[in-house]
Amino acid sequence: MFIISFLELFIKYVIFYIYLYLVGRSLFVVVPYLNKNKINNKLLYVDSDILYPLFGFIIFGNGLFIINTLLPIDSIYVVIFVALLIIPAITKAKLFSRSLNLNNLNIKFFLYYLAIPSLLVISTFDIAFNYDAGYYHLLHQNWLRNSNLIIGMVNIFWPFGMSSIYEYVSAFLWFDTSFVLLHFINLFFIHFFYLFLGENITASKNKYLVNSSLFVLFFSLLDNFGLGGGRNGYIYIQGVTKQDVTVGILFFFLALVIFLKIKDSNITNQEIVIISFLLFFIYQIKVSGVLIVYLYLILLINQILKKRHTFIDLIKLNFPVLILATTWILKSIFTTGCLIYPVNITCIEVFDWYIDGSTKSFEGITKHASLAFDGTLPFLEWIQIAGSFEYRNQVFSNFLVSILILIFIKFILFKKSEIKNSLKFVGLSFIFFSILYLIYFGPIPRYAVGICIFSASFIGLLSSDRKLKISNNFTFVLLFISVLFLVRSTAYSAFLNNNEFKIFDPRTNYEINYEIGFETLSEKWVAPLDADQCWANIKCTASKDIIDFREVGIFKIAYK
Secondary structure (H helix, E strand, C coil): CCCHHHHHHHHHHHHHHHHHHHHHHHHHHHHHHHHHEEEECEEEECCCHHHHHHHHHHHHHHHHHHCCCCCCCCCHHHHHHHHHHHCCCCCCCCCCCCHHHCCCCCCCCHHHHHHHHHHHHHHHHHHCEEEHHHHHHHHCCCCHHCCCCEECCCHHCCHHHHHHHHHHHHHHHHHHHCHHHHHHHHHHHHHHHHHHHHHHHHHHHCHHHHHHHHHHHHHHHCCCCCCCHHCCCCCCCCEECCCHHHHHHHHHHHHHHHHHHHHHHHCCHHHHHHHHHHHHHHHHHHHHHHHHHHHCCCCCHHHCCCCCHHHHHHHHHHHHHHHHHHHHHHHHHHHEEECCCCCCHEECCCCCCCCCCCCCCCCCCHHCCCCCCCCCCHHHHHHHHHCCCCHHHHHHHHHHHHHHHHHHHHHHHEEECCCCCHHHHHHHHHHHHHHHHHHCCCCCCCCCCHHHHHHHHHHHHHHEEEEECCCCHHHHHHHHHHHHHHHHHHHHHHHHHCCCCCCCCCCCHHHHHHCCCCCCCCCEEEEEEEECCCCCCCCEEECCCCCCEECCCCCEEEEE
């Protein structure tokens, strides 16, 4: 029976992946400008076939975000829109190019599209909802399914203001009541991460890209050893609805690519456009990824100083993403009253539904919860307190040990770096400012995944030719082992025992709705009896405030 369950999950993941691939291909069919100046079918040093699904997710998510302004995501018109996204790709005679071509059934294809996703899918047997899923993620998604844009939505529950593009995609995926597709979102980005590493190491002719990816692979293996049994800041499989590891993966990917583009001083107009969209996409997932802007600004300034682009050229190239950013910021203003939520200084306190001082208190809650440094304690005393919380000391201690081991490997197996000192300064300053950002906004290990991985890759960037040749087959084995140990042992046990899934449909779950239940606040509102989790009950308010709605045209305004 467990084989049948696994095959069902695997087929669902493959369909999900192929759909995103086709949406990404459709983008390049509809916007042929993006196909110009490709080098050997590569963009940003990466095979286009690996990037298409990533572009597909961006288009899919932003399409849902924009259409939700007028329509609830549960609308049949949204389903039609989602189906139409793949039409341009399937009208092409050649649907798949090299990587997904079934004629290329070799070890690489087996590893990339069978072995790696199979291992990742096994994690479904033991994965559970993150606590915040019941706290606000699932509730927010259900509101998106049942309503178009709600002005003052933050009044329903303040965490709704921390809206992510993840919520829109997840809200659509509720059509599968097993809710495994919500977990597959995280698996999709981990899958992309390993495809990126594998292609860099085995197919790239850029030794810096090869070395940096190889060091990340070494870093992943070191993640399984150390204080407390391991964990050194490498990626892991998060509970369902959380997106921190996804931010870390994209943060690392863009940081590495931008750094190499700065080094090579060679970037096409199309790549600038693509980078700008990827950069904003990270911001849409979570504000904590915003520091990637530092490297992007250096790249643009470098282009201007070397007279490859003018300031006006760059504004024109970034105009499409500026339009998208404007719509996203307008959505934030109408739902929270702030340009960036919950950053109090960005709030516009002119709306009659906005509660004065509310954002400042919520900003304090988020900083306090993450034990960010606020100057109220001496720095060394703060380190002792913040470091002792949960498993921070374990992760960051293991990270430092892993970095020292990688530096030792660099000196033993690699020749001296040929990177210029100015570039070394760019990389080191980026790492420094990222650490500084973590200190002041929350030194939580899951927030640090991106910079931890980039730090490991940076040691590879500071390396040159290898003294010892590593065959592709050996690399494939290392990749397989890395993914194998990424999935927890309890997942393999649950898979073999065919255990019931820990994720479920919260709308129909008996324990939530009947055993735990909700207390009545008014005729229209209830509150959670147990802790602060409303799960998916849109009649529930965890803040226990009575919310009133006013109809203004096709929109609702929320007051409390």
